[in-house]
Amino acid sequence: MVNEILKELEAIVGPDNVISDKARIFAEVYDSWLQILPGKPPKMPDYIVRPANEFEVQDIVLMANRYKIPIQVAGSYTYKLPCFSGILIQTSRMNRIHEVNVDEGYAVIDAGVTFNQFYRYLRSRNIDLTIPITTSPPNTSIVANFLFKGLAMGMTSMSDGNQDAIMALEAVLPTGELIHTGSWALQTASCKYTFDLGFGPQLTRIFVGALGTYGIVTKAAIKLWPKPKALTVKFLGVNKIEELAKHLPKIMYTKLAPNSSGGHWLLMVLHATNLVPYWGFEQNKKIYQLTDEDIVKMREYYGIPGNGTQYFYILACTPHYVSEDEAKICERAWSNYLSSNPEVTELTPENCPGVKFGEIEASIKMYGGIGEGEPGNQRIRYSGWVPGHIWSFYGSSGNTALPNLHNLTWNVGRKHGLVPVLHLIPMNEGRVSHVRYMVPIERGDDEGLRRYASFFSEVIPRVIREAGFVPARCFGLSAKIVSQHMDPGFYELYRRIKKALDPNNIMAPWLGFGVPFDYV
Template identity: 25%
Template structure:
C-alpha cells in the first residue's frame, strides 16, 4: 500500500481544523510521542501530531487524510507503548485524542457511563468517588491512573472486575465512531437515533464486534459506553500458596465453578510465581535465588482472590468457602504437592495496597533491568498450567527471569497468561533475543490453539492469520468497507 508523506499544505489544513496550538510537525515533539515498551517493541515517529477536541474535527481530519492517502494512528494515552504508536512508514498523523476528555453521562439505574476517549482511569475514578460513590467504573487493573478507560475497553482488556464480569469487551455497551470515509456510525442500541445505550447488541446483525480489538484499524471512537458496577464496602483479599502451577490451576478452577454465591464475589482472581516479587526490584538489590524468598514466606506459586460483598456475613461466607475448598483440595488425590498448600496470610497493608484503585502494579518491573515487555496469551483455564510450564522453560532457555502472571477471566472460563519479559532496553542484542524467543513461542502457542492478546504485527499477526483461512478474507472485506483507502493504523491486525 502506497501512502503520501505529510506536506506543508496538510499541516496548514490541520491547523485550520483544530487550531495552530494543537498541531505540531516538530520532529522533537513527534519523537516524544513514540515509545518502545510494555506491549510492543516496534514503533515509528509520526510526521505530525494533531490534537482534536470535537467529533467533527476528527471527521474533517479523516476525510482529508483519506483523500490524500495519509496514514492516521489514533492514540488516547499511548501507555501501552510500542504498537499504540505508528508501526509502518510513512508514519503520518499521530491523532492524540487526550483533549476529548468529557464525562458525558452517568446513569446509575441502567448502570453505564458515557465518556470520550481521553478520559483516564484516575479522572473517572475520582469523579465517581465524589459524585457517584456507590458505583465504580471498570478501570484497567494494573494500569496507571493516566491510562484511558476506552483504550482498555476497545482492546477487550482486563479490569478490576474481570474475574466476575468478564473482559472489558463484554462490558463495552456502545460507541460513536468516525469512519475514514467521514461517516459517523453509532454502535449498539444507540444506532437507533435518540435511544439510550442500554443494549449492546443493538439492531442486529450487530456490527459491534468489528470495533472490538480492532486496534484503531476500522475507525476512531469519539464516544464510548461502558458498564459501571456497585461498589460494596466489605472487601478483602484471600491468598493461598501452591508449589506448582498445576495445583494453582486446579484449585482455582474448583472455586471458579462455584458461580452463584461464591465466584461472582471474587472480582479479581490472579496469581503467579515467586519471580514476580524478585523482578519488582532493581536486579542488583535483591537475591536471584528462591531460598531468600522462601525464608520470608513467599510461596513458589500462589493465587489471590479479591472478594467484594454487601455484608460482613456474605464476605465471611465466601472466605470460609475458599478456605474449605483449599483444605479439601490439599487432602485430595488431585493435589500434586500437598505440603505446599497453605493459606498465605497477607499483612493488612498488603491487602490495602492490592485493593487500592487505580494502581501502578505494572510499573516496577522496569526496575529489574531497564525495560519489560508483556507478551500475553488467552488459554482455556484448564490449560494455563501447561502454558506456564512451557513458557517458563523458554524464558530460562533465552536467559530471562521466569516471570509468570496468570488471572481468571469470567470465573475461570478463560485464563489470561502473561509472561513478563525483563530485559535491558539499552542493549540492541536484548531486543533480538526477545523477538527470537517471541517467534519460537508463537509457533508453539498457536499450534496449541492459544490466542495472543495485542499481537505483534511482525510476529504474532502473520502467524495467526496464516492459520485463520477464510476469516482473514472477510476481515479484509470489512476493513475495505470502512476504510477503502487503508489509511487507518494497520497495527496488530496486519492490514493491509
C-alpha cells in the same frame, strides 16, 4: 503537499494541537521498551493531531482520504502501537464526561477520558459506583483500554473482560461518517446507552480489538458497578502449574472468588519481578547469569514455600455487595474448600514469612474502591515498577493447555538465561485464562537486551504453534504467525469488512492481519 496537509490539520484543530516537528513527535512515540534494542530505528508518524471532538475527527479522516495518507488513533499514547507514518490522532483532548447516570448505572464518556479523571469525577460527586479496575496507568484512556479487549483487567474487575463494559459506541468510520451502535443507533430508544442488543447484529463488537483499523471510536456508553461493601481476600499456594490451572478457574467459575488472579511465585508480591535484578545485584550476577540454584535460593530467602524454581500463588478475591456479613458465609465456604483440596495451601505470615500480606490486602481493597485511596492508585504498580522488567507477551490460553504453555515458556526463557514470570487472570468466569509473561531484563545492558530479543523471536512462534496460545496484540511478529494458521474464511471476512469500511486502506494499514511484511 506536506505544507498543505499541515495547514489543513492546523485549520481543523488549531496550530497548538498539531505536532509536526521531529523532536516532539519523537518524544511522544518513542517506545523505550523495545526501541532501545540496538539497530531498531523508530517508527514515527509525520503529524500528531489532537482533535477536541468527533467533528474534528471527521474532518481529519476526510482530509486523510483525500490525500490518501494513513491514520492511526491512540489514547494518550503512553502504551504504544507502532505508527509507521501519516497522522497519529491522540484522543487526549476529547475528555468530556457527558453523563453519569447513577440510577441506571452507566456513563457516557469521550474516548480520551482517563481512569484518573473518571475516578476523580465520581469521588468529587460522592457517587458510589465504579468501573472495572484495570492495571493500566491512571492516565490512560478508559475507552481505549476497554476496546483493546480489556485484557489488562485487575483482580477486582467485575466483568469478564472490560469490553463487556461497553454498551454502545459513537465512531467515525474510515470514510468519515459519524455512526452510533447498539440501541444508541435508534434515536427514539429509551435504552440508548444501556443495551447493545437492541436490534440487528452487535456492531459495537467490530470495533473491539480492531486497534482502530475499522474506525475511530469517539464516545462510549460504559457500565458502572456498585462498589463492594467488603472483600474477602485469600492468599493460596500450589506446587504445580497443573494445580494452578485447575483451582484458579474453578474458584472463579463457582463464584467462590470471582475476581482472582494468580501466577508464578515471583509475582506473589505483585509485579515484584524487580526482585530478580536486585537479587542478581546482591549476588553480583546479571540476570542471565542466575542459575536455577540461585532462583531456588532466592525463593527460600523470601520464605516462599515449595520446591525448586516453581511455586504458584492465587490471590483469591471475593467482593460482597450487600453487606459485610456475607464475608462470614464466605469464610465458611473457604474452610470447606481448603479442607477438601489439601493440595491448596493457605499462605499466611507463618508459612510464608517474606510477604507483607496486610499490605497486599490493603492494596487490593484500594483497587476495589474500599478504604483509603483511589481505585487505580498505583500503590501496587509502584512496588514493582523499577528498572529491569518488561511485559513480554499477552494473550489467552485454554485452562488445560496452561501447563504446556508455561513449561514451554519457562524452558525457552531459561535457555536464554531469562526468568519468564507468569501472571494469570482467568476470564469469562474462569473458562479461559488471560496470560501475561513478565520477563525481568536489565535495561541498558547490551547482552541482556540481545538475549531478550532472541527469547521473544523464539517463544512467540512456539507458544502459538505448540501451546495453542492466542496473542492479544495482533501486530508484528504475532500477527505474522497468526496469519499463517488462520482459518481462510475468517481472514476473508476480516479482509472484506476492512475493504468495505476503508476503501483507501488509510486506517493503520500496518495493524491487523495480512499486512505487507514491510511493516513487520
